[in-house]
Amino acid sequence: MPSNDDRRPRLTPAVADTRRAVRESLAGLDEGSLVLVALSGGPDSLALAAATAFEGPRAGMRVGGVVVDHALQEGSAEIAETAAQQARDLGLDPVLVRRVTVDGHGGPEAAARQARYAALLKARAEVDAAAVLLGHTLDDQAETVLIGLARGSGPESLWGMHPAIGFLRRPFLTVRRADTKAACGDQGLEPWNDPHNHDDRFLRARIRDRVLPILDQELGGGVVEALTRTADQLREDAEALAHFAQEQIGDLVEHAEGGLSLHAGALASNPPALRQRIIRLAVQSEFHTSLTRQQTLEVSRLVTDWHGQGPIHLPGIRVAREGSLLLFTAA
Numbered sequence: 050m051p052s053n054d055d056r057r058p059r060l061t062p063a064v065a066d067t068r069r070a071v072r073e074s075l076a077g078l079d080e081g082s083l084v085l086v087a088l089s090g091g092p093d094s095l096a097l098a099a100a101t102a103f104e105g106p107r108a109g110m111r112v113g114g115v116v117v118d119h120a121l122q123e124g125s126a127e128i129a130e131t132a133a134q135q136a137r138d139l140g141l142d143p144v145l146v147r148r149v150t151v152d153g154h155g156g157p158e159a160a161a162r163q164a165r166y167a168a169l170l171k172a173r174a175e176v177d178a179a180a181v182l183l184g185h186t187l188d189d190q191a192e193t194v195l196i197g198l199a200r201g202s203g204p205e206s207l208w209g210m211h212p213a214i215g216f217l218r219r220p221f222l223t224v225r226r227a228d229t230k231a232a233c234g235d236q237g238l239e240p241w242n243d244p245h246n247h248d249d250r251f252l253r254a255r256i257r258d259r260v261l262p263i264l265d266q267e268l269g270g271g272v273v274e275a276l277t278r279t280a281d282q283l284r285e286d287a288e289a290l291a292h293f294a295q296e297q298i299g300d301l302v303e304h305a306e307g308g309l310s311l312h313a314g315a316l317a318s319n320p321p322a323l324r325q326r327i328i329r330l331a332v333q334s335e336f337h338t339s340l341t342r343q344q345t346l347e348v349s350r351l352v353t354d355w356h357g358q359g360p361i362h363l364p365g366i367r368v369a370r371e372g373s374l375l376l377f378t379a380a
């Protein structure tokens with residue numbers, strides 16, 4: 050029977066969509082486990098908290114929340130407390146508030162992100178939660194991909210954010226930001242609007258407010274979905290290449306005095322994308338360091354353009370061609 054009570058949350062398409070996304074993301078977690086929603090108080094994470102408060106118990110799970118106070122702006126403690134109270138009102142328990150120190154290392158955005166993730170994972174360990182849910186949306190994903198494209202990133206970073214990696218889950222990577230806002234409105238929730246999200250000093254805000262709308266308009270719409278489709282395809286391709294590289298590495302690598310050697314002939318017979326991955330993988334496993342694309346290409350030339358040139362010196366690693374072998378030793 051239809052209700053005339055306007056205060057009752059309505060099961061609108063946006064609410065249903067957010068719940069569906071959370072339901073799918075929780076699948077695979079054990080019954081009886083605790084999941085934590087990472088909450089800023091913004092529309093995405095507030096909609097996430099509401100959807101998880103609904104779906105979690107139906108999947109036999111307990112739902113808590115964690116709010117990080119970056120202490121970067123005046124009134125941040127009140128903003129964090131408001132978000133925490135909203136989470137408690139939705140039935141989340143426990144709700145943790147963690148104040149962090151952001152040291153500014155690597156730029157303000159990166160430093161805040163690093164401090165935030167560290168605090169979220171620490172809180173997870175404290176309460177032994179099975180997962181921390183983050184409210185990144187399809188729009189966030191498209192922004193990440195576009196920024197990566199413009200900066201010449203490789204497929205591993207162009208594929209964007211993972212829906213599930215380690216303890217982190219991002220149920221809303223299939224949900225549009227407009228729908229998280231709508232879901233808040235439909236459930237009578239009042240999110241906090243972070244002024245930084247539209248602050249022109251931040252690249253992401255400029256991409257969000259200026260670049261994407263123009264692209265969308267000029268290309269006739271659908272740009273956000275298109276960018277994330279590209280990311281999905283890149284992820285599949287890159288995962289396949291990583292798999293093949295892993296498969297080959299055992300046959301190609303031999304341990305040598307103070308390092309390792311790779312068979313140059315076998316490496317040369319691989320297509321460049323695979324060859325470069327094998328080189329990177331070998332270096333990563335032996336020296337625990339990631340080569341840049343430029344460094345990888347330089348090493349690769351000792352395989353494909355060998356004319357007796359001398360060794361290459363990378364930070365901490367010497368790479369030399371010796372006969373049919375490529376020799377990597379600690380410098």
Ligand SMILES: Nc1ncnc2c1ncn2[C@@H]1O[C@H](COP(=O)(O)OP(=O)(O)OP(=O)(O)O)[C@@H](O)[C@H]1O
Pocket residue numbers: 086087088089090091092093094095115116117118119165182183184185189243246
């Ligand atoms: N201060 C915080 N405390 C806890 N979690 C946070 C905090 N800030 C961000 N997060 C988590 O990371 C997600 C992405 O944050 P980000 O700031 O990139 O996006 P957003 O679009 O502003 O999200 P929201 O609308 O939820 O604030 C959020 O949805 C939330 O899950």
